[in-house]
Amino acid sequence: TADRPVDDRTVAWLLQRGVEDGGQWDMFVNLVRKHGVVPKTAMPETESSSNSARMNSMLNYQYRQGAKQIRDSYAAESGLDQMRASKQKTLNAIFQILSIHLGTPPAQFHWQWRDRDSHFQRDGEMTPLEFAEKYITTPMEDYVCVVHDPRETSPAGRTFTIQYLGNVLDGPPIKYLNVDIDLIKQMAQHMLEDGKPVWMGCDTGKQMHRDLGLWDAELFDYPGVYNADFSLDKAARLEYHQTRMTHAMLFTGVDVVDGKPRRWRVENSWDEKVGDKGFFLMNDSWFAEYMFEIAVPKNYLPADLQKAWELEPIVLPPWDPMGSLAA
Structure with missing residues (x-):
């Protein structure tokens, strides 16, 4: 995009969004397959892993500064080598910032632990890829992401x-x-009944009581309080920027009555001090209005949709709300 003006909508969007918390299921799979994973003992949590605002601010400074340097080189016709050098310098700075805030991912580590029966276990020295290969048993590549975009x-x-x-x-x-x-x-119900937790993305801040850990489509009576109309449907809220995917969590249970879901149990990542020790309860009415996406094994799809999955995807612009969870 270096040949476009800085106020071009795409350029402005990319610079505005920068680096934020979040990510898609496919992004997680990509990272695991390329880099692997490590146990928390090999790379413990840090202050910035749960309080990332300052880190993200520094990352975005480097990201935008690097963009300016590359665009300046392009405008000055300094050549591809100079632009690539600016890019590499920016990437080096970003890696250094991440390492300072989160730690440097270990190339190898010793893995030993005590099991639930307090028996000592040891696997010895492992790489992150070896650890992922041995301990991630979920067939991640068999999962596909389905969304509701009305x-x-x-x-x-x-x-x-x-x-x-x-x-x-x-x-x-x-x-x-x-x-x-x-x-x-x-x-989602079938996966839970089969003993599989469900990764999902939703608009978490709407009609939510954080302390009690509740979501209900009518939790707060805004029309009654304000004597005003709040009647946008889900499609209109997407079109007019009143809703988007903002957070990914995990369904771990469902309350089924007469074969239909009534309430959903959600494992959140915020803290054990919110909700019920970190777990939330979602009314099914909220699911319909503010749920957008789940990752599901492909064989859970009806046959016609399994074929549809193979179609060439329609490319949406970078500012489309369906991409917001990864921002």
């Missing part, structure tokens, strides 16, 4: 991707399949 511009049964959205060079693209919300509920 806008008329987003036809059901089609796949979508977001321009410029990705986190690993040459990694698989971030892709979604748009389906009906009732199908998302059915698949």
